[in-house]
Amino acid sequence: MTTTRRDFLATALTAAGAAATPGMTAHQHDHEHEHQAVPSDFALRVKSLESLLVEKGLVDRAALDALVDAYEHKIGPRNGARVVARAWADPSYKRRLLTDADSAIAELGYGGMQGEHMVVVENTPAVHNIVVCTLCSCYPWPVLGLPPVWYKSAPYRSRAVIDPRGVLREFGLQLPETVEVRVWDSTAELRYLVLPERPAGSEKLSEEELAALVTRDSMVGVGNAIPPGQEARS
Amino acid sequence: MNGVHDMGGMHGMGPIQPEKNEPVFHAPWEGRLFALRRAAGAWRKWNIDTTRHEVELVPPAEYLRLSYFARQFVAFLETLVKSGLVTSTEIETGTPAAGQPKLNPPLTAEKAAELVAKGVPTSRDVKVAARFQTGQRVRARNMHPVGHTRLPRYVRGKTGVVHRDHGVFVFPDTNAHFLGENPQHVYSVRFAARELWGQQAAPLDSVYVDMWDDYLDAA
Numbered sequence: 001m002t003t004t005r006r007d008f009l010a011t012a013l014t015a016a017g018a019a020a021t022p023g024m025t026a027h028q029h030d031h032e033h034e035h036q037a038v039p040s041d042f043a044l045r046v047k048s049l050e051s052l053l054v055e056k057g058l059v060d061r062a063a064l065d066a067l068v069d070a071y072e073h074k075i076g077p078r079n080g081a082r083v084v085a086r087a088w089a090d091p092s093y094k095r096r097l098l099t100d101a102d103s104a105i106a107e108l109g110y111g112g113m114q115g116e117h118m119v120v121v122e123n124t125p126a127v128h129n130i131v132v133c134t135l136c137s138c139y140p141w142p143v144l145g146l147p148p149v150w151y152k153s154a155p156y157r158s159r160a161v162i163d164p165r166g167v168l169r170e171f172g173l174q175l176p177e178t179v180e181v182r183v184w185d186s187t188a189e190l191r192y193l194v195l196p197e198r199p200a201g202s203e204k205l206s207e208e209e210l211a212a213l214v215t216r217d218s219m220v221g222v223g224n225a226i227p228p229g230q231e232a233r234s
Numbered sequence: 235m236n237g238v239h240d241m242g243g244m245h246g247m248g249p250i251q252p253e254k255n256e257p258v259f260h261a262p263w264e265g266r267l268f269a270l271r272r273a274a275g276a277w278r279k280w281n282i283d284t285t286r287h288e289v290e291l292v293p294p295a296e297y298l299r300l301s302y303f304a305r306q307f308v309a310f311l312e313t314l315v316k317s318g319l320v321t322s323t324e325i326e327t328g329t330p331a332a333g334q335p336k337l338n339p340p341l342t343a344e345k346a347a348e349l350v351a352k353g354v355p356t357s358r359d360v361k362v363a364a365r366f367q368t369g370q371r372v373r374a375r376n377m378h379p380v381g382h383t384r385l386p387r388y389v390r391g392k393t394g395v396v397h398r399d400h401g402v403f404v405f406p407d408t409n410a411h412f413l414g415e416n417p418q419h420v421y422s423v424r425f426a427a428r429e430l431w432g433q434q435a436a437p438l439d440s441v442y443v444d445m446w447d448d449y450l451d452a453a
Contacts, residue, residue: 056319058277058339063273067273068259112350116353142353161242
């Protein structure tokens with residue numbers, strides 16, 4: 001078992017490209033040659049694995065296609081934006097969302113994998129919330145889709161808990177010390193969605209127009225909703 | 235395990251690099267791998283905690299060097315072989331071993347849609363007494379299990395307050411190693427930022443960590 005583990009890693013890593021952080025490790029020099037051939041090789045290895053699993057009858061290609069299609073085309077941050085817009089437009093919905101997020105989100109038809117147990121936290125003039133998963137990359141898929149690379153990467157995961165204000169500055173948000181910053185580390189199976197503050201000047205907008213102001217970053221807590229009239233900048 | 239995956243509070247990882255108009259998958263293989271892991275998972279030979287632990291076992295230098303999906307690929311190969319679903323020879327040759335009947339995949343396209351829509355809840359509807367109440371002061375245990383745990387190093391030994399009881403959930407530390415679900419209460423525990431990081435932290439700030447009963451003592 002121990003030998004297969006090492007062989008396996010050796011084989012897998014020969015192909016493993018996509019360096020997360022160039023210059024991070026002493027291995028870089030050793031692997032330099034392999035790196036150049038990486039992208040196609042890696043693609044080939046996954047293709048070969050898929051063929052093997054299909055041939056053995058372990059997986060069904062139609063199921064694979066359905067899964068890719070769901071997360072590439074159907075599930076994404078526009079779902080979460082609709083939840084936020086409804087909460088801004090309807091105070092009783094907002095109350096339900098903050099007290100029983102699962103059923104409130106299900107009212108709009110969303111839920112499922114990696115969003116089985118949802119919690120929504122509200123930004124106010126006095127409180128700013130930011131979500132991270134320091135241990136891996138937990139993220140509320142049904143409302144935000146799959147996480148962006150920066151959310152899964154070491155710089156964000158390491159610093160969000162120790163220096164949230166520095167992280168927020170990097171995203172362009174400067175918060176005064178009078179605002180309380182709450183960091184939510186997704187260490188269990190609860191998945192967090194930030195309800196951003198409703199921007200000033202949005203009072204007369206329809207729910208659909210409101211949803212256009214809600215960015216993915218604002219629902220992770222590393223941004224604010226867009227002021228009306230500035231949507232093109234999102 | 236005290237692995238490099240447990241990176242809350244570490245320094246030196248560089249700037250955050252958001253990408254404009256980022257695609258869901260940067261190459262088709264990332265999507266195929268994402269789907270393969272879910273489809274093979276339907277055999278129920280492992281659970282979500284097993285797969286997380288397998289990623290933690292990627293050697294630290296490689297863990298940091300590899301992209302998210304590259305790490306997942308390495309871990310997935312390990313998981314497949316350990317589960318007995320495939321052999322390392324089959325992976326090396328890309329060909330099924332001779333004389334094996336072809337199986338019927340448990341995850342059809344229809345079941346995939348159901349999986350996406352319903353997920354795999356890890357809460358358990360069993361009566362387990364809660365060891366702590368909302369508002370109670372608690373201390374995270376100073377423990378260093380070599381196996382899987384969801385207790386980050388940066389809270390161990392620190393004192394916080396129970397903010398909310400989320401109910402009863404499967405316990406990852408045992409579930410990852412097939413030692414039982416051991417369902418117990420999970421709490422959102424609020425730690426003052428200064429309790430965790432000292433005077434350099436802003437006075438009002440805090441970190442909320444979701445913690446199982448077995449991670450906590452009364453303080």
